[in-house]
Amino acid sequence: MLQYLTRRLLIAIPSLLGISVILFTILALAPGDPFEELATNPAIPPDVRAHLRASLGMDDPVHLRYFAWLTSMLHGEWGFSFVSRIPVDQLILQRLPTTIAVIGTSQIVALCIALPVGVFAATRPYSLFDQIANTLAFIGFSLPTFFTGLLMILLFSIHLGWLPFVFRTSIDATGWRWWWEMARQSIMPIMVLGLFQGAAWTRYVRSAVLDVIRLDHVTTARAKGISEGSVTLKHVVRNAMIPVVTLVALQMPAVFGGAIVTEQIFRVPGVGSLLITAILANDTPVIMGVTFVFACLVVFFNLVADILYGWLDPRISFR
Amino acid sequence: MMEDDLRQMIGRVQRGTLSRRGFVKRMAALGITAPMATQLLAITGAAPAAAQSGSVPAYAPSRRGGGGALKILYWQAATLLNPHFGSGTTNNDASRVFYEPLAGWATDGTLFPILAAEIPSTDNGGISADGRTITWKLKRGVKWHDGVEFSADDVVFNWEYAKNPATAAVTSGSYRDVNVVKVDDYTVRVEFAQPSPFWADAFVAAAGQMIPKHLFKDFVGANARDAPTNLRPVGTGAYKFVSFAPGDNLRAELNPNYHRENRPYFDTLEIKGGGDAASAARAVLQTGDYDYAWSLQVEDAILKRLEEAGKGRVNIVDGGSIEFVQLNTTDPNREVDGERSSIKTEHPAFRDPAVRQAMALLIDRGALEQHIYGRGGPATANFLNNPPRFVSPNTRWEFSIQKANEILDRAGWARGRDGIRAKDNVRLKFVFQTSVNAPRQRTQAIYKQAAQRAGIDLELKSVTASVFFSSDVANPDTYVKLFADMQMYTTTMPQADPERFMNQYTSWECSTKANNWQGRNIVRFRSEEYDALFRQAQGELDPVKRASLFIRMNDMVVNSNYIIPLVKRPTVSASLNNLNPVLSAWDGTIWLLGDWYRTT
Numbered sequence: 001m002l003q004y005l006t007r008r009l010l011i012a013i014p015s016l017l018g019i020s021v022i023l024f025t026i027l028a029l030a031p032g033d034p035f036e037e038l039a040t041n042p043a044i045p046p047d048v049r050a051h052l053r054a055s056l057g058m059d060d061p062v063h064l065r066y067f068a069w070l071t072s073m074l075h076g077e078w079g080f081s082f083v084s085r086i087p088v089d090q091l092i093l094q095r096l097p098t099t100i101a102v103i104g105t106s107q108i109v110a111l112c113i114a115l116p117v118g119v120f121a122a123t124r125p126y127s128l129f130d131q132i133a134n135t136l137a138f139i140g141f142s143l144p145t146f147f148t149g150l151l152m153i154l155l156f157s158i159h160l161g162w163l164p165f166v167f168r169t170s171i172d173a174t175g176w177r178w179w180w181e182m183a184r185q186s187i188m189p190i191m192v193l194g195l196f197q198g199a200a201w202t203r204y205v206r207s208a209v210l211d212v213i214r215l216d217h218v219t220t221a222r223a224k225g226i227s228e229g230s231v232t233l234k235h236v237v238r239n240a241m242i243p244v245v246t247l248v249a250l251q252m253p254a255v256f257g258g259a260i261v262t263e264q265i266f267r268v269p270g271v272g273s274l275l276i277t278a279i280l281a282n283d284t285p286v287i288m289g290v291t292f293v294f295a296c297l298v299v300f301f302n303l304v305a306d307i308l309y310g311w312l313d314p315r316i317s318f319r
Numbered sequence: 320m321m322e323d324d325l326r327q328m329i330g331r332v333q334r335g336t337l338s339r340r341g342f343v344k345r346m347a348a349l350g351i352t353a354p355m356a357t358q359l360l361a362i363t364g365a366a367p368a369a370a371q372s373g374s375v376p377a378y379a380p381s382r383r384g385g386g387g388a389l390k391i392l393y394w395q396a397a398t399l400l401n402p403h404f405g406s407g408t409t410n411n412d413a414s415r416v417f418y419e420p421l422a423g424w425a426t427d428g429t430l431f432p433i434l435a436a437e438i439p440s441t442d443n444g445g446i447s448a449d450g451r452t453i454t455w456k457l458k459r460g461v462k463w464h465d466g467v468e469f470s471a472d473d474v475v476f477n478w479e480y481a482k483n484p485a486t487a488a489v490t491s492g493s494y495r496d497v498n499v500v501k502v503d504d505y506t507v508r509v510e511f512a513q514p515s516p517f518w519a520d521a522f523v524a525a526a527g528q529m530i531p532k533h534l535f536k537d538f539v540g541a542n543a544r545d546a547p548t549n550l551r552p553v554g555t556g557a558y559k560f561v562s563f564a565p566g567d568n569l570r571a572e573l574n575p576n577y578h579r580e581n582r583p584y585f586d587t588l589e590i591k592g593g594g595d596a597a598s599a600a601r602a603v604l605q606t607g608d609y610d611y612a613w614s615l616q617v618e619d620a621i622l623k624r625l626e627e628a629g630k631g632r633v634n635i636v637d638g639g640s641i642e643f644v645q646l647n648t649t650d651p652n653r654e655v656d657g658e659r660s661s662i663k664t665e666h667p668a669f670r671d672p673a674v675r676q677a678m679a680l681l682i683d684r685g686a687l688e689q690h691i692y693g694r695g696g697p698a699t700a701n702f703l704n705n706p707p708r709f710v711s712p713n714t715r716w717e718f719s720i721q722k723a724n725e726i727l728d729r730a731g732w733a734r735g736r737d738g739i740r741a742k743d744n745v746r747l748k749f750v751f752q753t754s755v756n757a758p759r760q761r762t763q764a765i766y767k768q769a770a771q772r773a774g775i776d777l778e779l780k781s782v783t784a785s786v787f788f789s790s791d792v793a794n795p796d797t798y799v800k801l802f803a804d805m806q807m808y809t810t811t812m813p814q815a816d817p818e819r820f821m822n823q824y825t826s827w828e829c830s831t832k833a834n835n836w837q838g839r840n841i842v843r844f845r846s847e848e849y850d851a852l853f854r855q856a857q858g859e860l861d862p863v864k865r866a867s868l869f870i871r872m873n874d875m876v877v878n879s880n881y882i883i884p885l886v887k888r889p890t891v892s893a894s895l896n897n898l899n900p901v902l903s904a905w906d907g908t909i910w911l912l913g914d915w916y917r918t919t
Contacts, residue, residue, distance in 0.1 A: 015795055031786040031794045035406055045492040046837030049790060055487040084398035084542050084565040094564055157607055166602055170570050266595040269567035
């Protein structure tokens with residue numbers, strides 16, 4: 001097991017290096033620069049802009065810039081943002097709590113919908129419940145989040161006036177009021193993301209359970225006279241969970257990476273909105289930081305998924 | 320009607336032989352608008368003039384505080400709070416909450432003293448007779464938020480800080496060519512190498528925001544980035560720092576020791592950033608969640624519909640920004656010494672004034688205003704549109720396909736079999752580029768349609784804004800290169816003085832390969848007469864004469880038709896009906912935040 005872990009971690013190093021090279025080159029090839037706004041401002045002479053570029057090392061050749069970035073990254077320095085001139089890790093850390101709270105909750109909501117609905121629908125295939133659940137799931141994942149987000153804002157914020165649609169990190173209240181205000185402003189982004197994700201997962205859970213429920217060992221278990229509930233839980237769901245675990249594990253990096261569109265619509269200050277503003281401002285160090293963390297998380301959660309397989313199905317061994 | 324007559328009349332008003340009303344009436348008969356005439360009268364010493372009563376709206380509250388919370392929404396979020404590093408309006412505005420300049424620009428283009436005791440003028444001895452030195456008297460008793468007294472040392476320090484190349488300040492352009500001397504603790508002298516009629520750049524408005532010497536003195540030069548105060552500002556402003564999350568949220572609270580009486584009105588301040596302009600408009604006009612929303616580049620029809628909810632109103636502040644078309648003076652399709660659009664070439668079609676004149680007649684500015692821009696884009700015939708004292712009364716715009724056809728026929732441009740005009744193997748087929756932006760693409764389409772009816776074929780091209788407006792030397796599609804026959808964009812006028820604005824048609828500013836396309840003269844307009852006029856205006860201390868010089872420059876570029884002004888782009892924002900914001904076309908939104916209050 002330990003050997004397996006070390007091997008996997010060692011393999012991760014070249015792949016992460018490769019990812020960073022690709023990211024860096026693509027960013028260097030992309031047109032534009034962070035001082036674009038200065039270009040149209042006649043009060044700022046062009047040579048000031050040129051000097052700023054030079055002072056940030058933007059005129060150096062790509063490979064030099066890459067190695068400078070890599071060495072400082074190995075030292076634990078993530079570089080500083082061109083636009084806000086503060087360290088990238090600080091910027092990301094500032095955004096993490098909100099991201100994890102909002103996106104994390106939405107994933108939990110998604111699981112809470114997908115698991116029971118998917119399992120229940122699969123145990124009674126083609127019943128009325130299954131039909132309704134299927135239809136809703138289809139609708140749910142065919143509507144993009146930006147659309148449902150805007151619909152919700154129109155309905156709950158503008159038409160009914162119940163919920164605010166601007167997410168504020170600075171709520172003046174304390175105690176229960178704080179939690180109440182927080183819940184009021186978070187419920188729309190959480191529901192938009194949660195329902196979308198939940199709809200997609202419901203379909204997966206249903207089909208995974210349907211595959212398992214027809215197998216012989218389930219019939220055997222029933223023949224032994226075990227109650228239907230415990231057949232479903234112990235013999236069906238546990239076996240059906242393997243593909244679902246992969247899906248959920250691969251979704252976990254997104255909890256840290258944020259949801260770009262939804263965060264933008266509701267003004268949630270998450271990692272996703274940090275990434276998109278950095279991209280729009282050509283703020284290379286921030287884009288590198290966020291995407292690289294994301295890449296690391298994808299690699300890491302892949303590993304976690306593989307280990308979870310072994311726990312769910314002891315026949316899978318690590319070599 | 321030139322400055323001699325003008326001056327005579329102003330003299331008569333001053334002596335009392337002509338009433339002010341009579342003056343304005345006569346000016347109106349000559350085509351000069353009333354605001355321009357009153358401004359001409361208001362100029363006493365050298366331009367720019369100090370603010371008059373009425374430049375800034377009256378402040379009603381009779382005591383400090385008690386106004387509750389003020390919530391402002393920016394759809395672009397601020398990312399840093401050091402005014403010397405802030406590229407872009409949002410950052411300048413965010414740091415302006417805490418930091419103040421010696422003076423700011425009121426919306427009528429006059430200077431309003433903030434940290435200065437008064438605006439320098441020839442009368443108060445602030446401006447020397449030769450126009451080379453400006454003496455600022457500072458307000459006494461101003462304290463930084465940490466209690467330290469503000470003095471001339473701070474002013475001198477800001478100059479040293481910004482002009483140091485190692486600091487890499489975006490404000491360095493305002494400070495590197497001047498010399499600053501401390502006269503005493505509350506007097507500072509700014510010295511120029513040449514007579515400078517426009518001196519209100521250093522220490523004024525966004526570039527003039529004062530940072531405290533005692534907190535920044537160890538962070539000049541390369542380590543400027545490490546100053547802890549960069550993210551925890553200590554200024555002199557009406558509100559004190561509470562917290563800041565870059566790219567998201569800025570909070571501040573009332574400064575009990577603010578140096579202006581009874582100000583500010585609000586107890587706390589929150590500036591939330593991010594999202595998009597349309598929903599920011601909604602949050603103010605429709606739901607009333609926020610008090611003020613900044614720069615709403617939203618279709619006017621939508622804003623009008625939102626306004627119907629009755630909660631808020633749209634504020635339109637007329638400034639100098641202008642959406643215009645440039646006809647390339649050089650040939651983009653021929654390479655000379657490895658350079659396209661080289662100033663050694665001439666545009667094969669646009670060198671004929673008839674073609675340019677036809678191009679100017681073929682864009683329906685009235686339709687642009689009515690159907691595309693609405694209140695956010697009044698049609699104009701001038702390139703220089705503000706302040707009123709610099710506006711030319713001599714220009715008119717016209718839309719007439721028939722006239723364009725007549726002019727082209729007369730000039731010998733005959734229609735070919737495909738309907739496109741040509742002469743001596745030059746076909747009137749032009750590449751027309753602009754940035755990707757819905758109103759611009761609609762304008763392109765309108766232009767193309769009209770041009771087609773005059774036998775001119777426009778090939779439309781649109782480039783992503785982040786590429787079009789970048790200074791990337793390797794990219795051929797940037798607007799500074801103008802490797803196309805014509806292009807369209809908006810240029811801004813950051814100060815209430817046209818010197819920095821009108822230098823974009825001087826021959827030494829031509830954007831060429833030699834200067835890495837960093838020159839501001841993108842259309843590569845060259846005229847010895849224009850250069851001479853500009854040089855004269857640079858040193859002209861008489862404000863009336865100077866204004867008439869700029870008017871002549873405007874007329875020159877506009878009448879050449881290389882520049883076709885389309886619509887003015889005033890700033891559009893939204894505020895709740897009960898909020899009284901003090902806005903200015905020449906300064907940031909936050910420039911006089913201390914004067915904002917709520918009517919209850």
